[in-house]
Amino acid sequence: MAFSGVKNDRGELRILENLDELRTDLADYIAELSEAAVKERGVFAIALSGGSLIGLMGKLCEAPYNKTVDWGKWYIFWADERVVAKSHSDSNYKLAKDGFLSKVPIVPSHVHSINDSVSAEEAADEYTFVIRQLVKSRMVSVSDISDCPKFDLILLGMGPDGHVASLFPNHAVLDEKDEWVTFITDSPKPPPERITFTLPVINSASNVAIVVTGESKTESVHLAIDNIGPDSPSVPARLVQPTKGKLVWFLDKPAASKLDSLQFPE
Ligand SMILES: O=C1O[C@H](COP(=O)(O)O)[C@@H](O)[C@H](O)[C@H]1O
Numbered sequence: 001m002a003f004s005g006v007k008n009d010r011g012e013l014r015i016l017e018n019l020d021e022l023r024t025d026l027a028d029y030i031a032e033l034s035e036a037a038v039k040e041r042g043v044f045a046i047a048l049s050g051g052s053l054i055g056l057m058g059k060l061c062e063a064p065y066n067k068t069v070d071w072g073k074w075y076i077f078w079a080d081e082r083v084v085a086k087s088h089s090d091s092n093y094k095l096a097k098d099g100f101l102s103k104v105p106i107v108p109s110h111v112h113s114i115n116d117s118v119s120a121e122e123a124a125d126e127y128t129f130v131i132r133q134l135v136k137s138r139m140v141s142v143s144d145i146s147d148c149p150k151f152d153l154i155l156l157g158m159g160p161d162g163h164v165a166s167l168f169p170n171h172a173v174l175d176e177k178d179e180w181v182t183f184i185t186d187s188p189k190p191p192p193e194r195i196t197f198t199l200p201v202i203n204s205a206s207n208v209a210i211v212v213t214g215e216s217k218t219e220s221v222h223l224a225i226d227n228i229g230p231d232s233p234s235v236p237a238r239l240v241q242p243t244k245g246k247l248v249w250f251l252d253k254p255a256a257s258k259l260d261s262l263q264f265p266e
Pocket residue numbers: 049050051052053080081082092156157158159160163164165166189
């Protein structure tokens with residue numbers, strides 16, 4: 001690992017030498033959280049995102065994780081989803097199914113994807129209902145400081161504009177305080193219709209990891225993590241601040257290259 005440490009209130013930073021190291025560190029982290037949650041609660045409730053994250057989780061499908069992780073105890077959710085058919089190449093569900101879920105023995109009935117045959121608004125409402133039922137049956141914990149679900153782990157990527165899940169810069173969705181899952185129909189990144197966990201749900205999780213790689217995200221990583229002045233633009237990723245949970249950033253060197261006070265040996 002090139003660097004590991006705590007950066008003020010912005011969580012733990014893990015900056016990895018290369019993508020291979022990042023994939024291994026991420027797989028170790030997820031496997032450890034899974035083991036701890038299964039030991040404590042008997043289940044592991046994990047929310048995925050789309051984009052580059054799924055490829056970076058690839059090591060979980062390989063030895064030793066494919067044999068050592070207690071896949072039967074996993075309950076899968078999505079922190080955001082594009083409102084398209086599940087067979088569409090834009091679907092975050094399809095991405096995860098093809099790249100991850102089909103390669104490990106997860107119980108199909110534990111995979112909670114959205115209803116892709118209704119409007120974005122209805123899909124968000126139905127997804128909230130599904131999560132409520134699982135909170136009632138304690139498959140998903142409940143936060144002790146809000147009425148929100150408390151996922152064991154929410155995995156987020158971050159776009160070059162600093163968006164996480166489908167929480168985009170300067171969008172009203174960032175102010176949503178009442179809903180667990182909401183919808184947008186005007187995403188600046190296609191496709192336009194999406195559902196997304198809201199900030200209160202993300203910030204109620206026991207663990208949140210933001211996984212970011214590549215030079216195109218350097219500036220947003222800086223804006224999300226460093227102590228920037230009041231005149232600097234903020235990015236949605238900066239609003240990820242788990243109230244009682246733990247935030248970990250997984251970064252490669254290009255993504256981390258503009259972070260203050262990080263000197264890499266030549
Ligand atoms: O549209 C989305 O983008 C973000 C970031 O994707 P990446 O490919 O730049 O990592 C992703 O986290 C989100 O789930 C997805 O819907």
